[in-house]
Amino acid sequence: AQSVTQLGSHVSVSEGALVLLRCNYSSSVPPYLFWYVQYPNQGLQLLLKYTSAATLVKGINGFEAEFKKSETSFHLTKPSAHMSDAAEYFCAVSENSGYALNFGKGTSLLVTP
């Protein structure tokens, strides 16, 4: 079964600093990997996804993630944090197109002035 582990339930960065949110996956087949963002009392918005094409994936709002098979990782980064980036971030994996997602426990990002 596919699963993801998000390291760090809370991450705090200063405005303008690098954002790094960690996600490691476990999968017996080439995975589909996703990062979603959730603002308070809202649904999930897709940031970016990896579907076995380019290993460096660029998403919305300046975020990107790199698929590293050797490290079984799909960490999310952003060069410069904005206050508006404060939210809950979920990494997710599925084993095939159209299959259900297995979510990590989420990482709450706090951006301080």
Added chain:
Amino acid sequence: GAVVSQHPSWVICKSGTSVKIECRSLDFQATTMFWYRQFPKQSLMLMATSNEGSKATYEQGVEKDKFLINHASLTLSTLTVTSAHPEDSSFYICSATGDRDDQETQYFGPGTRLLVL
């Protein structure tokens, strides 16, 4: 594109009553819809997967007689919480995939917050 709506956005009901939540794909045909539940400060847990015209597939531990799912059309799925109890209070989120080039991507609705008194 790829907009998914949910209705209602929040609902308060008395214990023992039933509540129906609708999930609609507004600009694409959703061949598969998923229902998730999220408790405060926790991740999303898959409840069931529904394909249009078929019976839903429920995850282990989810009571199919309590959480009735109907996916009667390619744009609508409903979740009915029957005889709701306070422990059913949660945030219910649906997602959909369908007739798009990015069939691997699930598009999520805004969620429905249920409070059972």
